[in-house]
Amino acid sequence: MARKRRYYREERRRPVYWEEDEDDFEEEDESFEITDKFVKNTSWTLLAVLGFGIVLSLAQTFYTPSGTMQTGDGFRVVSVSKGKLHVEDMRTGRSVSFDDQKLVKAALNGFIKRGDVIYP
Numbered sequence: 001m002a003r004k005r006r007y008y009r010e011e012r013r014r015p016v017y018w019e020e021d022e023d024d025f026e027e028e029d030e031s032f033e034i035t036d037k038f039v040k041n042t043s044w045t046l047l048a049v050l051g052f053g054i055v056l057s058l059a060q061t062f063y064t065p066s067g068t069m070q071t072g073d074g075f076r077v078v079s080v081s082k083g084k085l086h087v088e089d090m091r092t093g094r095s096v097s098f099d100d101q102k103l104v105k106a107a108l109n110g111f112i113k114r115g116d117v118i119y120p
Contacts, residue, residue, distance in 0.1 A: 074117045080107040087118065 075087035075096065084097040085104050098104075106112045 074119045077107065077112055077114055077116045077118060079114065080104060085112075090117070 074090045075098075076090055078086045078088055078095070080086065083101075083104060084099045085107055086095060086097050088094070089096055103112065103118070112118070
């Protein structure tokens with residue numbers, strides 16, 4: 001019986017309050033510093049990625065490719081006859097005939113069709 005009574009008294013004792021050491025606060029501060037650094041780095045990384053995307057979008061909008069050919073440099077295919085490819089000069093509108101057998105074969109096989117533009 002004495003044992004039960006002692007156990008009962010131990011339960012009714014005043015609660016022991018845990019005293020916090022300064023070391024515990026330093027550990028919490030370090031964890032907050034690590035979290036703050038992570039958030040700060042993530043924010044800057046996200047901002048850099050978004051900025052890079054905006055720069056690429058603007059570059060694509062304002063970029064005009066400088067080709068070696070102008071819009072008038074080229075020949076529009078008109079027909080194929082007598083072993084020649086008949087074309088129209090897009091700059092002047094004159095009719096020109098090419099007797100290049102590779103072009104004639106490509107036109108006969110259907111790779112080059114009427115209305116296609118051939119660049120020199």
